[in-house]
Amino acid sequence: xxxxxxxxxxxxxxxxxxxxxxxxxxxxxxxxxxxxxxxxxxxxxxxxxxxxxxxxxxxxxxxxxxxxxxxxxxxxxxxxxxxxxxxxxxxxxxxxxxxxxxxxxxxxxxxxxxxxxxxxxxxxxxxxxxxxxxxxxxxxxxxxxxxxxxxxxxxxxxxxxxxxxxxxxxxxxxxxxxxxxxxxxxxxxxxxxxxxxxxxxxxxxxxxxxxxxxxxxxxxxxxxxxxxxxxxxxxxxxxxxxxxxxxxxxxxxxxxxxxxxxxxxxxxxxxxxxxxxxxxxxxxxxxxxxxxxxxxxxxxxxxxxxxxxxxxxxxxxxxxxxxxxxxxxxxxxxxxxxxxxxxxxxxxxxxxxxxxxxxxxxxxxxxxxxxxxxxxxxxxxxxxxxxxxxxxxxxxxxxxxxxxxxxxxxxxxxxxxxxxxxxxxxxxxxxxxxxxxxxxxxxxxxxxxxxxxxxxxxxxxxxxxxxxxxxxxxxxxxxxxxxxxxxxxxxxxxxxxxxxxxxxxxxxxxxx
Numbered sequence: 001x002x003x004x005x006x007x008x009x010x011x012x013x014x015x016x017x018x019x020x021x022x023x024x025x026x027x028x029x030x031x032x033x034x035x036x037x038x039x040x041x042x043x044x045x046x047x048x049x050x051x052x053x054x055x056x057x058x059x060x061x062x063x064x065x066x067x068x069x070x071x072x073x074x075x076x077x078x079x080x081x082x083x084x085x086x087x088x089x090x091x092x093x094x095x096x097x098x099x100x101x102x103x104x105x106x107x108x109x110x111x112x113x114x115x116x117x118x119x120x121x122x123x124x125x126x127x128x129x130x131x132x133x134x135x136x137x138x139x140x141x142x143x144x145x146x147x148x149x150x151x152x153x154x155x156x157x158x159x160x161x162x163x164x165x166x167x168x169x170x171x172x173x174x175x176x177x178x179x180x181x182x183x184x185x186x187x188x189x190x191x192x193x194x195x196x197x198x199x200x201x202x203x204x205x206x207x208x209x210x211x212x213x214x215x216x217x218x219x220x221x222x223x224x225x226x227x228x229x230x231x232x233x234x235x236x237x238x239x240x241x242x243x244x245x246x247x248x249x250x251x252x253x254x255x256x257x258x259x260x261x262x263x264x265x266x267x268x269x270x271x272x273x274x275x276x277x278x279x280x281x282x283x284x285x286x287x288x289x290x291x292x293x294x295x296x297x298x299x300x301x302x303x304x305x306x307x308x309x310x311x312x313x314x315x316x317x318x319x320x321x322x323x324x325x326x327x328x329x330x331x332x333x334x335x336x337x338x339x340x341x342x343x344x345x346x347x348x349x350x351x352x353x354x355x356x357x358x359x360x361x362x363x364x365x366x367x368x369x370x371x372x373x374x375x376x377x378x379x380x381x382x383x384x385x386x387x388x389x390x391x392x393x394x395x396x397x398x399x400x401x402x403x404x405x406x407x408x409x410x411x412x413x414x415x416x417x418x419x420x421x422x423x424x425x426x427x428x429x430x431x432x433x434x435x436x437x438x439x440x441x442x443x444x445x446x447x448x449x450x451x452x453x454x455x456x457x458x459x460x461x462x463x464x465x466x467x468x469x470x471x472x473x474x475x476x477x478x479x480x481x482x483x484x485x486x487x488x489x490x491x492x493x494x495x496x497x498x499x500x501x502x503x504x505x506x507x508x509x510x511x512x
C-alpha cells in the first residue's frame with residue numbers, strides 16, 4: 001500500500017519522465033528542420049537557376065529564322081527606347097506606356113500562335129510562341145547593362161528615371177518582376193535581403209559579395225566593384241521609392257524596410273572593423289530611399305539609423321579606398337531622421353517619387369531648357385523648319401533678297417553677263433530642280449531660294465541664267481564683251497620631256 005509521500009514521489013518521477021520525452025521530441029524536430037534547411041537552395045542559387053532557365057527558354061526564339069523580323073523589332077524597342085530615357089517625366093511615362101503596349105502585343109501574338117500550334121498548324125513551331133518571354137528577358141538585361149555602365153552614378157540620382165520606367169512596366173506586366181529582380185541579384189548579392197553568411201576563403205568572399213572576373217580569370221579591382229555596387233544598390237532603392245505606391249518590384253517600400261533590417265542585422269553581428277563595402281552600400285541606399293523610409297516608416301527607420309550612427313559609423317574602414325565613402329556616409333546621416341524627412345534625393349522625379357507627399361517636379365535639365373529656347377525662337381522669328389527654313393527678315397527679304405544682293409551689283413553688270421548668264425551655268429547641274437542645288441527642298445528654305453523668297457539661284461534674279469534682278473524693268477541686264485580664253489596645251493609629264501630632249505632613241509649616223 002502506497003503512502004501519500006510515495007504517491008507524491010511517483011508523480012514527480014512521472015513528470016520528469018514526460019519532460020525528458022518532450023525535450024527529446026523537440027530536439028529531434030529541430031534537427032530535422034536544420035537538415036531540411038541545409039537541403040533547400042539559397043536565394044542566390046534560386047536566382048541563378050531562374051536566369052539559367054529563362055535563358056534556355058528564350059534561346060530557340062533568338063535563333064529562329066521565321067521570327068527574324070519580329071525579333072528585330074523587339075531589339076529596336078529595347079535598345080532604342082531604353083537609351084533615350086531621361087529626367088523628363090512626360091517622356092518617361094510615354095516610353096513606359098509604349099513598352100507596356102508592345103509587351104502586351106507580343107503576349108497576344110504568342111497566344112494566337114499557341115492556338116495555331118494546338119491545332120497542329122505545320123507553319124507554327126513551339127519556339128515561335130516565346131516572343132513575350134524573349135522581350136522581357138532582353139529588356140531586363142538592357143536595364144542592367146545601363147545601370148552597370150561606368151558613367152552611371154546612382155548615388156547622385158542617375159537611376160531615378162530608369163527606376164520609374166521599370167516600376168511602371170512591372171505594375172502593368174507582372175511577368176517582368178522576377179526576371180528584373182534576378183538580373184540585379186545575380187550580379188549584386190548584397191542586394192539580397194538575406195545574410196551572406198561566413199566566408200571560408202578570399203575566393204569565397206569575393207564571390208559572395210559579387211565581384212566579377214575578367215577574361216583572364218582575375219577579379220575586378222575593388223574600386224570598380226564599389227562603383228558598380230553603388231549603382232546597383234541605389235537603383236534598387238530608387239525602384240523601392242518609386243510610384244505606383246503598391247508595386248511589387250523588390251517588394252516596393254516595404255522591401256526597403258526588410259532590406260535595411262537585414263543589412264543592419266549583419267552589421268551588428270560583425271565583430272571589429274566592418275568590411276570595406278559597408279559604407280558605399282549604406283550611402284547608396286540611404287541617399288535614394290532615406291526620404292521614403294523617413295516619411296512612410298519613420299519608427300523602424302529611426303531604430304536602424306540609431307544602430308548605424310552609434311555603432312556602424314564608428315567601425316568603418318577608413319583606409320585609402322574606404323575613406324571617401326565613409327566621409328559621404330557620415331555627411332548623409334549627420335542631420336538625423338529630420339534631414340531625411342525634409343530633403344528629397346538628388347535628381348529625384350518629384351511626382352514619381354513615393355514618400356506620401358505631393359512632391360514638386362524637378363527643375364528642367366539643360367537639354368529641356370535648350371529645346372524650350374529653340375521653340376521660342378522659332379515662334380518669334382517665324383521659322384518654317386526647326387534648323388534651316390529661314391523665312392524671317394534677316395535671310396528672306398531686305399538684307400539678302402533686295403537691294404544688297406538683288407541690285408545691279410550682283411544682278412546686272414557684274415554677274416549678269418554672258419559669263420554667268422550663258423548656257424555655261426544654266427545646265428541641269430545648276431538648275432533649280434536639280435538634286436544638289438534645288439531650292440524647293442527644306443534644307444535652305446521652305447518655298448524659296450537660298451537667300452530670297454522668289455528670287456533666282458544666287459543673288460536675286462528671276463531668270464535661270466542669274467542675269468536679271470527681281471524687277472527686270474528697273475534692273476536690265478547689261479552684257480559684257482565675251483572673252484574667249486584659248487585652251488591650254490595638254491600637260492606633259494617630266495618623263496615625256498626627257499624622252500623628247502634626249503638623243504638615245506634617235507638614229508645615229510654611221511661613222512666611216
